[in-house]
Amino acid sequence: MKKAAIIGGTGYGAIELIRLLQSHKEIQLTKIISQSQAGEDLSSTYPHLSVIITKKMESLDLEELKKEIDILFLATPAGVAKNIIPSFQDTSVQCIDLSGDFRLTGEEYSEWYGKEPASAEVLEKAVFGLSDIFTEDIKTASIISNPGCFPTAALSALIPLIDGDKIQTKGIRIDAKTGISGAGKGLSEKTHFSTTNENVIPYKIGQHQHIPEIERYASKFAGKDLKVSFTTHLVPMTRGLMCTIYADIKQRETTASILNYLEEYYQEKSFVRILPEGIFPTTKGVAGSNFCDIGAYVDERTNNLVVVSAIDNLVKGAAGQAIQNANIMNGWEETMGLEFIPVFP
Amino acid sequence: MKKAAIIGGTGYGAIELIRLLQSHKEIQLTKIISQSQAGEDLSSTYPHLSVIITKKMESLDLEELKKEIDILFLATPAGVAKNIIPSFQDTSVQCIDLSGDFRLTGEEYSEWYGKEPASAEVLEKAVFGLSDIFTEDIKTASIISNPGCFPTAALSALIPLIDGDKIQTKGIRIDAKTGISGAGKGLSEKTHFSTTNENVIPYKIGQHQHIPEIERYASKFAGKDLKVSFTTHLVPMTRGLMCTIYADIKQRETTASILNYLEEYYQEKSFVRILPEGIFPTTKGVAGSNFCDIGAYVDERTNNLVVVSAIDNLVKGAAGQAIQNANIMNGWEETMGLEFIPVFP
Amino acid sequence: MKKAAIIGGTGYGAIELIRLLQSHKEIQLTKIISQSQAGEDLSSTYPHLSVIITKKMESLDLEELKKEIDILFLATPAGVAKNIIPSFQDTSVQCIDLSGDFRLTGEEYSEWYGKEPASAEVLEKAVFGLSDIFTEDIKTASIISNPGCFPTAALSALIPLIDGDKIQTKGIRIDAKTGISGAGKGLSEKTHFSTTNENVIPYKIGQHQHIPEIERYASKFAGKDLKVSFTTHLVPMTRGLMCTIYADIKQRETTASILNYLEEYYQEKSFVRILPEGIFPTTKGVAGSNFCDIGAYVDERTNNLVVVSAIDNLVKGAAGQAIQNANIMNGWEETMGLEFIPVFP
Amino acid sequence: MKKAAIIGGTGYGAIELIRLLQSHKEIQLTKIISQSQAGEDLSSTYPHLSVIITKKMESLDLEELKKEIDILFLATPAGVAKNIIPSFQDTSVQCIDLSGDFRLTGEEYSEWYGKEPASAEVLEKAVFGLSDIFTEDIKTASIISNPGCFPTAALSALIPLIDGDKIQTKGIRIDAKTGISGAGKGLSEKTHFSTTNENVIPYKIGQHQHIPEIERYASKFAGKDLKVSFTTHLVPMTRGLMCTIYADIKQRETTASILNYLEEYYQEKSFVRILPEGIFPTTKGVAGSNFCDIGAYVDERTNNLVVVSAIDNLVKGAAGQAIQNANIMNGWEETMGLEFIPVFP
Known part of the structure; x- marks a missing residue:
C-alpha cells in the first residue's frame, strides 16, 4: 500500500480527493497539508467529514514528505505547485499537480496566468495527464500535470x-x-x-x-x-x-x-x-x-x-482523473477506487 | 379602453399575459377562455391568483368574442390558432397568436410541425411580431404571429x-x-x-x-x-x-x-x-x-x-412581446404596461 | 408627488425599493445614497438597472436631505439608522427604517444586537410598521420601524x-x-x-x-x-x-x-x-x-x-411593506404601487 | 457471495439499491425485475447506467426467485409487496420490503393506506428495520419492513x-x-x-x-x-x-x-x-x-x-438502510458496501 499526501487541504479539489481515496485499495492517505489551517480538524471546516476523517491538518514539511510519502497530490491555487514540485526531483515521489502550473509552455503560462513559470527543465518532465489519451506517457511519468476541467x-x-x-x-x-x-x-x-x-x-x-x-x-x-x-x-x-x-x-x-x-x-x-x-x-x-x-x-x-x-468537474475534471493517473503510473487497474456509479437522481 | 380575451387560459403563456395585463392602462381583460376548465375559477389551478382574478374561465364562443372583444390573444398549443383566427377575418378584432401556427410558410409548417398549415390567404396576412425589428409592419397588422422564445x-x-x-x-x-x-x-x-x-x-x-x-x-x-x-x-x-x-x-x-x-x-x-x-x-x-x-x-x-x-422566455419571449405588439398595433406608447424593472435578485 | 431618498443604496433592500418605487404614482425617487459608492452608477453594480436608473449614487448630506426630501427610506445595516433618524426629528420628513434599530426596547436591543440603542425619546416615537395590524398607529407616525422579515x-x-x-x-x-x-x-x-x-x-x-x-x-x-x-x-x-x-x-x-x-x-x-x-x-x-x-x-x-x-422576504418582508407604510402615512390608497400579481412560475 | 434480486426495477429506490450494491463484497445483484419494462435495458430508461448495468430487466417469476435468490429487495409501490412476500414464507429467502406494506398493524394500514393489509400472520413476522435501534431483532428476522424516510x-x-x-x-x-x-x-x-x-x-x-x-x-x-x-x-x-x-x-x-x-x-x-x-x-x-x-x-x-x-432520503431513508439491514441479518460488518463519504459540495 502506498502512502499519499494532499497539499491544499481545504479546497474542493482536496476534499474530493479525500472522498475518493477513502475507498482506494492501494493508496493510504496519511497526510493532509494546509498551511492556513495546520493543527485544525478537517471537520471543523467540513462537518460532513466528522467521525470519518479524524486526522489533523499539518503544515508543509518537505523533508518529512520526501521520507514518508510515495504519492503527492497538489490541489493548490496557481503558482504554488511550481515552487514545491522541483524539491521532489531527485526522489521517487510521484507528483500529481491539479493546478495549471505545468500545463502550458513557460511563455504561455506567463501570458495567460500572469505569473513566473516553472523552470523549463521541470516543465519538460511533466506529462499532461489526460488519462484516456496520453495513457502511455503517463505510465512512466514522475510528474503529472492534471488537466483543467x-x-x-x-x-x-x-x-x-x-x-x-x-x-x-x-x-x-x-x-x-x-x-x-x-x-x-x-x-x-x-x-x-x-x-x-x-x-x-x-x-x-x-x-x-x-x-x-x-x-x-x-x-x-x-x-x-x-x-x-x-x-x-x-x-x-x-x-x-x-x-x-x-x-x-x-x-x-x-x-x-x-x-x-x-x-x-x-x-x-x-x-x-x-x-x-x-x-x-x-x-x-x-x-x-x-x-x-x-x-x-x-x-x-x-x-x-x-x-x-x-x-x-470535480471528479473526471480534477480529483478522479488525478487518481486514474496515479493508477496508471503505478500499474494498477485503471479503475481502482473509481468504480462507482453516477449518483442519480 | 379596449377589451381583450385570452384563449388557452391555464398555460404559462396565458398566466403571464394575465399577470402583465393587470397593470395595463388601455387593455381590460374581460374573458379567459379554457375549453378544458370552463366554469372553474382560475385560482383553483393557480392559488397565487386567489383574490386577484375572480373571473371564471369560459368556453369558446366565437360569436360572442366577435361582438365583445377588441383584442384576442391566443396562447394555445400548435394547431389550434390556425382554426380559430380565420373566423375573425372580417371583423376588427386584432388577433395575436403566441403559438407557431403563423410563423412559417405552409410547407415549412407541415415539415417541422407535422400538421396541416393555415390557408395561404390567412398566412399571408399574418405579420411576424418581432416588435423591435418589424415595428412598421406591425402597426398596420390585423394578425400578429408572435415569435417563438x-x-x-x-x-x-x-x-x-x-x-x-x-x-x-x-x-x-x-x-x-x-x-x-x-x-x-x-x-x-x-x-x-x-x-x-x-x-x-x-x-x-x-x-x-x-x-x-x-x-x-x-x-x-x-x-x-x-x-x-x-x-x-x-x-x-x-x-x-x-x-x-x-x-x-x-x-x-x-x-x-x-x-x-x-x-x-x-x-x-x-x-x-x-x-x-x-x-x-x-x-x-x-x-x-x-x-x-x-x-x-x-x-x-x-x-x-x-x-x-x-x-x-415568458415575457419578451411570449406574453410581454405580445403586449408590446398590441401597443404598437393600437398606436399606444410601446412600453405601456411593460415598464417594470427586472426582478433582482 | 412626494420626493423620496434611499440610504443604503446597494443592498438588496434598497434595490427592491428602487424596483417597486419605479411604478409608484405619488413617490418620486430623487436620491440614492451610498457612502461607499457615492459618485458611481448603480448599474455598475447592478447591470440589470442599465438604462433604467441613470442617477448616480450620492454621499450622505443631511442638510440637503432635510430640504429636498419628503420621505426617507433607510435600508442600512443595524446600527446606522439610529444615528441618522434623530436628525430629522424637527422636520416633516417621514422616516421609514428597514433595519432593526427601532424594533426593540433599548434594553432588548443591547442584548440581542450587541450595540448601543437609540435614545429612549426617539425609540418611543417609532411606530412598528406591521401594516395590516398597526394600521391606525401608522397613519400618524413620523418614524416607522419596518418589521423584520x-x-x-x-x-x-x-x-x-x-x-x-x-x-x-x-x-x-x-x-x-x-x-x-x-x-x-x-x-x-x-x-x-x-x-x-x-x-x-x-x-x-x-x-x-x-x-x-x-x-x-x-x-x-x-x-x-x-x-x-x-x-x-x-x-x-x-x-x-x-x-x-x-x-x-x-x-x-x-x-x-x-x-x-x-x-x-x-x-x-x-x-x-x-x-x-x-x-x-x-x-x-x-x-x-x-x-x-x-x-x-x-x-x-x-x-x-x-x-x-x-x-x-424582500417585498412584504422589507421594501413592499415599507411602501405600504408610506402609503398609509400619507393617506394614499394602501395598495398604491403594490398592485402587481405574484410572478408565477 | 449471496445472490440478490430487486423487484420494482425502475423506481428511485431500485436505482439507488443498484448504485449501492455495485460495490458490495458479499451481495451479487443477479436479477432486476420490472413487470412494466421486462426485456428492456435499464440504460434505456437511465442512460447514466450505460455500460455499467447491461443486464436486461426481467418479469416476475416467483419459482425462479425461490430457487436462485438469497436476498429479495422489494422497491415497489404500496400494496405490491404484501402479495409477494407470503410466497417466500417457507423458503430461506430474506425479504426486505422498502414499501409501507409491513410497517403498521393491519387496522392502521387499512386506515392510512386505504388498502387491504397483509395477513396478521405474515405481518407479525416482519421486523421494523430501523437498523440502529432494532439491531437485535433484525439479526434473526426473515422479513424486514424497511422504515419510511x-x-x-x-x-x-x-x-x-x-x-x-x-x-x-x-x-x-x-x-x-x-x-x-x-x-x-x-x-x-x-x-x-x-x-x-x-x-x-x-x-x-x-x-x-x-x-x-x-x-x-x-x-x-x-x-x-x-x-x-x-x-x-x-x-x-x-x-x-x-x-x-x-x-x-x-x-x-x-x-x-x-x-x-x-x-x-x-x-x-x-x-x-x-x-x-x-x-x-x-x-x-x-x-x-x-x-x-x-x-x-x-x-x-x-x-x-x-x-x-x-x-x-434515498440512502439512509431507503436503499442504504435496506442494505444495512441485509448486512445485519447476515452477520456481516454492518458498514459493508456503505463506507462512502458524503458527496460534498
Missing part, C-alpha cells in the same frame, strides 16, 4: 476527431457550461447564491486560461497550430460541466459514422462512454463519477458536427 | 449583424440555454425536478421547430437563404433564455465597433439594451421584464464574433 | 390567534424557512452557492435577533409576556419565507372555524389572503408581490393548530 | 429521548423538509420543476401516512400511546430530508447534557453522528451517504428542546 471535457471530444481527420481545424467553437463548484470555494459575487441561482452567466469570453491548454494539446494531433473559440457560462448547479462543440465536417459523415468512429477510438477505455444516436450526455448522468460521456449529431443541412461531452 | 433572442442579435453585413451568413452557430418553463406546464420526465435539477440537458439538437423560423427571418435580411446550426439545452432554472451566437466576422471589427453598431441600430428601441464592453447579459438581469439584453465580444485571435442575448 | 410572517399569523384567544400562549413553536436573499448581499460560506444549493441549513436556533421582536409584539395582544421557540432554516431558493407555526388550541376548533375567524379578522386588508381549507401557502405563490398568504390546519388528533404563512 | 429521521432522534425519559411525550411537533426525490419518479404538478423550484410547499399536513409509523414505534419506548404533530414540506432540492423536532424537556437539561446523552446512546453505532454543540446537521452533510446526523439545542428560555436530524 474544461480541457478534459473539450479535448476528450476533440482529439479523436482531429486525430482521425474528421473535422476542419479552423472554426472550432466550444460552448461550455459549468456548475458553480468550478469556481472553487472562494467567495465572490459570482458564487453568491442570490446572484447565481435562476441565472446563466457568461464569463471570461475568449479570455479563459484554459484556452491555450486546449489549443496546445489539440494542436499536437492537428500537426499544426490551431485556435479555438471558447466561451464559458456558469449555470445554477453545483457540479457538472458540459462542452457543446461545433466544427465543420471534412468529408461526408453521418451521425452514425461519427459515433462508430468514436466508439472504436475509445473501445479500450473504461471511463469514456459514447452514447447511442439520439441520446446526448447530461451532467447528471456522470455526477459523482469518473465518466466522460460523449454524444454527437451531424447536421447534414449545414455540414456541421455537434459533439457534446459531459463530466463531473 | 428562441427566435426572439436569436434574431434580435442576428438580424442587425446580417442587415449591416457584419458577419458571414454561412457557419452561424447558435447555442441556446433555456429555463424549464419553456417546456410549458405539461408533465414529462424532462420537466421532473429530480431529472432536471443539477443538470444540463441538450435536446432536439438540429431538430428544433424554431430552426426554420430563425432561418426564414434571418434570410430576409441576408437577401438569400441562410442556414444556421441551432442547439438547445435545458438548464436548471425556471425562467430565462440565452443565445450564445458564433459567427465569422466579415471585415475587421473590434468589440467596440460591433457594440457601437448595435447601439445605433437599436437606439430608438426601449426594450433592447446593448451592454458595455466587458459586460455580458445574464438571464437574471432581464427576469420578469420585457428587455432583451445583448453583449458582444470579437475574438481577434480567431476572427470570431460571439454575441450573447438574454430574455425572459 | 420573519416577524412579519410570524406575527401576521399569530397576532389574530392570540388576539382572539384561540391558542395557548405557552408552547408556541415557529419553524421558519427562508431563501438565501434574506442573508443579504454579503459574502459568506452560507451564501456560497456550492454550500447552499441542494441543502437545508438550520442556523441561529433559539438565538435569532428576530425572537425578541416577535415576542414583544405578540405579547401586546396576549396581555402578558409570552415566549416563543423560533428556529430558522436556509433553503436553496433566492426569495421567499415561510413560517410553520405550532400552537395548542384553547377551545374546540376546526380547521374551518379557524379559517373563518382569520378571514374575518383580515377582511378589510388587501394584502393578507386566507387560503381555503386544504390549500396551504407556498413561497412561490407570493413571489415578487406584497401578499402574505395564510393557511391553517387543526389536527384534532392532537389538539394542535398548524398555521402556515408565506411572504416574499 | 421520514420515520427514519424522526425516530432516530426521538426514540433515545423517549427511551431516556428526557422529554414530555405529549406535544411533540415534527416539522419535516424533504427534497423532491422523496415523491418518487411519478409525474405530477408537485414534481414539475417550474412549480417546485424557488418554492417551499407544505403538503399532507397532519395526514401523512408516515404519522402512524412514527407513533407506533415511538409509543413502544414511551410505554403508552403517544401522538405527534407531523408536518411535511417540499423544498427545492433533489435529495435530502430533515426533521426539526420540538418537545418539552422533562427535567432540567442543557444542550450539552442532551448531546452527551445521545452520544452515549449511539456510541456503538457507525451511522448515527451526534454533532457538537453549536453545529447542526445539514442535508448536504449526509448527501449520498448512509449517515443520520443529529444536533440539538435546549432553549432554556422556553424549556423547549429542538432536535434536528438529517438523512439522505
Whole structure:
C-alpha cells in the first residue's frame, strides 16, 4: 500500500480527493497539508467529514514528505505547485499537480496566468495527464500535470476527431457550461447564491486560461497550430460541466459514422462512454463519477458536427482523473477506487 | 379602453399575459377562455391568483368574442390558432397568436410541425411580431404571429449583424440555454425536478421547430437563404433564455465597433439594451421584464464574433412581446404596461 | 408627488425599493445614497438597472436631505439608522427604517444586537410598521420601524390567534424557512452557492435577533409576556419565507372555524389572503408581490393548530411593506404601487 | 457471495439499491425485475447506467426467485409487496420490503393506506428495520419492513429521548423538509420543476401516512400511546430530508447534557453522528451517504428542546438502510458496501 499526501487541504479539489481515496485499495492517505489551517480538524471546516476523517491538518514539511510519502497530490491555487514540485526531483515521489502550473509552455503560462513559470527543465518532465489519451506517457511519468476541467471535457471530444481527420481545424467553437463548484470555494459575487441561482452567466469570453491548454494539446494531433473559440457560462448547479462543440465536417459523415468512429477510438477505455444516436450526455448522468460521456449529431443541412461531452468537474475534471493517473503510473487497474456509479437522481 | 380575451387560459403563456395585463392602462381583460376548465375559477389551478382574478374561465364562443372583444390573444398549443383566427377575418378584432401556427410558410409548417398549415390567404396576412425589428409592419397588422422564445433572442442579435453585413451568413452557430418553463406546464420526465435539477440537458439538437423560423427571418435580411446550426439545452432554472451566437466576422471589427453598431441600430428601441464592453447579459438581469439584453465580444485571435442575448422566455419571449405588439398595433406608447424593472435578485 | 431618498443604496433592500418605487404614482425617487459608492452608477453594480436608473449614487448630506426630501427610506445595516433618524426629528420628513434599530426596547436591543440603542425619546416615537395590524398607529407616525422579515410572517399569523384567544400562549413553536436573499448581499460560506444549493441549513436556533421582536409584539395582544421557540432554516431558493407555526388550541376548533375567524379578522386588508381549507401557502405563490398568504390546519388528533404563512422576504418582508407604510402615512390608497400579481412560475 | 434480486426495477429506490450494491463484497445483484419494462435495458430508461448495468430487466417469476435468490429487495409501490412476500414464507429467502406494506398493524394500514393489509400472520413476522435501534431483532428476522424516510429521521432522534425519559411525550411537533426525490419518479404538478423550484410547499399536513409509523414505534419506548404533530414540506432540492423536532424537556437539561446523552446512546453505532454543540446537521452533510446526523439545542428560555436530524432520503431513508439491514441479518460488518463519504459540495 502506498502512502499519499494532499497539499491544499481545504479546497474542493482536496476534499474530493479525500472522498475518493477513502475507498482506494492501494493508496493510504496519511497526510493532509494546509498551511492556513495546520493543527485544525478537517471537520471543523467540513462537518460532513466528522467521525470519518479524524486526522489533523499539518503544515508543509518537505523533508518529512520526501521520507514518508510515495504519492503527492497538489490541489493548490496557481503558482504554488511550481515552487514545491522541483524539491521532489531527485526522489521517487510521484507528483500529481491539479493546478495549471505545468500545463502550458513557460511563455504561455506567463501570458495567460500572469505569473513566473516553472523552470523549463521541470516543465519538460511533466506529462499532461489526460488519462484516456496520453495513457502511455503517463505510465512512466514522475510528474503529472492534471488537466483543467474544461480541457478534459473539450479535448476528450476533440482529439479523436482531429486525430482521425474528421473535422476542419479552423472554426472550432466550444460552448461550455459549468456548475458553480468550478469556481472553487472562494467567495465572490459570482458564487453568491442570490446572484447565481435562476441565472446563466457568461464569463471570461475568449479570455479563459484554459484556452491555450486546449489549443496546445489539440494542436499536437492537428500537426499544426490551431485556435479555438471558447466561451464559458456558469449555470445554477453545483457540479457538472458540459462542452457543446461545433466544427465543420471534412468529408461526408453521418451521425452514425461519427459515433462508430468514436466508439472504436475509445473501445479500450473504461471511463469514456459514447452514447447511442439520439441520446446526448447530461451532467447528471456522470455526477459523482469518473465518466466522460460523449454524444454527437451531424447536421447534414449545414455540414456541421455537434459533439457534446459531459463530466463531473470535480471528479473526471480534477480529483478522479488525478487518481486514474496515479493508477496508471503505478500499474494498477485503471479503475481502482473509481468504480462507482453516477449518483442519480 | 379596449377589451381583450385570452384563449388557452391555464398555460404559462396565458398566466403571464394575465399577470402583465393587470397593470395595463388601455387593455381590460374581460374573458379567459379554457375549453378544458370552463366554469372553474382560475385560482383553483393557480392559488397565487386567489383574490386577484375572480373571473371564471369560459368556453369558446366565437360569436360572442366577435361582438365583445377588441383584442384576442391566443396562447394555445400548435394547431389550434390556425382554426380559430380565420373566423375573425372580417371583423376588427386584432388577433395575436403566441403559438407557431403563423410563423412559417405552409410547407415549412407541415415539415417541422407535422400538421396541416393555415390557408395561404390567412398566412399571408399574418405579420411576424418581432416588435423591435418589424415595428412598421406591425402597426398596420390585423394578425400578429408572435415569435417563438428562441427566435426572439436569436434574431434580435442576428438580424442587425446580417442587415449591416457584419458577419458571414454561412457557419452561424447558435447555442441556446433555456429555463424549464419553456417546456410549458405539461408533465414529462424532462420537466421532473429530480431529472432536471443539477443538470444540463441538450435536446432536439438540429431538430428544433424554431430552426426554420430563425432561418426564414434571418434570410430576409441576408437577401438569400441562410442556414444556421441551432442547439438547445435545458438548464436548471425556471425562467430565462440565452443565445450564445458564433459567427465569422466579415471585415475587421473590434468589440467596440460591433457594440457601437448595435447601439445605433437599436437606439430608438426601449426594450433592447446593448451592454458595455466587458459586460455580458445574464438571464437574471432581464427576469420578469420585457428587455432583451445583448453583449458582444470579437475574438481577434480567431476572427470570431460571439454575441450573447438574454430574455425572459415568458415575457419578451411570449406574453410581454405580445403586449408590446398590441401597443404598437393600437398606436399606444410601446412600453405601456411593460415598464417594470427586472426582478433582482 | 412626494420626493423620496434611499440610504443604503446597494443592498438588496434598497434595490427592491428602487424596483417597486419605479411604478409608484405619488413617490418620486430623487436620491440614492451610498457612502461607499457615492459618485458611481448603480448599474455598475447592478447591470440589470442599465438604462433604467441613470442617477448616480450620492454621499450622505443631511442638510440637503432635510430640504429636498419628503420621505426617507433607510435600508442600512443595524446600527446606522439610529444615528441618522434623530436628525430629522424637527422636520416633516417621514422616516421609514428597514433595519432593526427601532424594533426593540433599548434594553432588548443591547442584548440581542450587541450595540448601543437609540435614545429612549426617539425609540418611543417609532411606530412598528406591521401594516395590516398597526394600521391606525401608522397613519400618524413620523418614524416607522419596518418589521423584520420573519416577524412579519410570524406575527401576521399569530397576532389574530392570540388576539382572539384561540391558542395557548405557552408552547408556541415557529419553524421558519427562508431563501438565501434574506442573508443579504454579503459574502459568506452560507451564501456560497456550492454550500447552499441542494441543502437545508438550520442556523441561529433559539438565538435569532428576530425572537425578541416577535415576542414583544405578540405579547401586546396576549396581555402578558409570552415566549416563543423560533428556529430558522436556509433553503436553496433566492426569495421567499415561510413560517410553520405550532400552537395548542384553547377551545374546540376546526380547521374551518379557524379559517373563518382569520378571514374575518383580515377582511378589510388587501394584502393578507386566507387560503381555503386544504390549500396551504407556498413561497412561490407570493413571489415578487406584497401578499402574505395564510393557511391553517387543526389536527384534532392532537389538539394542535398548524398555521402556515408565506411572504416574499424582500417585498412584504422589507421594501413592499415599507411602501405600504408610506402609503398609509400619507393617506394614499394602501395598495398604491403594490398592485402587481405574484410572478408565477 | 449471496445472490440478490430487486423487484420494482425502475423506481428511485431500485436505482439507488443498484448504485449501492455495485460495490458490495458479499451481495451479487443477479436479477432486476420490472413487470412494466421486462426485456428492456435499464440504460434505456437511465442512460447514466450505460455500460455499467447491461443486464436486461426481467418479469416476475416467483419459482425462479425461490430457487436462485438469497436476498429479495422489494422497491415497489404500496400494496405490491404484501402479495409477494407470503410466497417466500417457507423458503430461506430474506425479504426486505422498502414499501409501507409491513410497517403498521393491519387496522392502521387499512386506515392510512386505504388498502387491504397483509395477513396478521405474515405481518407479525416482519421486523421494523430501523437498523440502529432494532439491531437485535433484525439479526434473526426473515422479513424486514424497511422504515419510511421520514420515520427514519424522526425516530432516530426521538426514540433515545423517549427511551431516556428526557422529554414530555405529549406535544411533540415534527416539522419535516424533504427534497423532491422523496415523491418518487411519478409525474405530477408537485414534481414539475417550474412549480417546485424557488418554492417551499407544505403538503399532507397532519395526514401523512408516515404519522402512524412514527407513533407506533415511538409509543413502544414511551410505554403508552403517544401522538405527534407531523408536518411535511417540499423544498427545492433533489435529495435530502430533515426533521426539526420540538418537545418539552422533562427535567432540567442543557444542550450539552442532551448531546452527551445521545452520544452515549449511539456510541456503538457507525451511522448515527451526534454533532457538537453549536453545529447542526445539514442535508448536504449526509448527501449520498448512509449517515443520520443529529444536533440539538435546549432553549432554556422556553424549556423547549429542538432536535434536528438529517438523512439522505434515498440512502439512509431507503436503499442504504435496506442494505444495512441485509448486512445485519447476515452477520456481516454492518458498514459493508456503505463506507462512502458524503458527496460534498
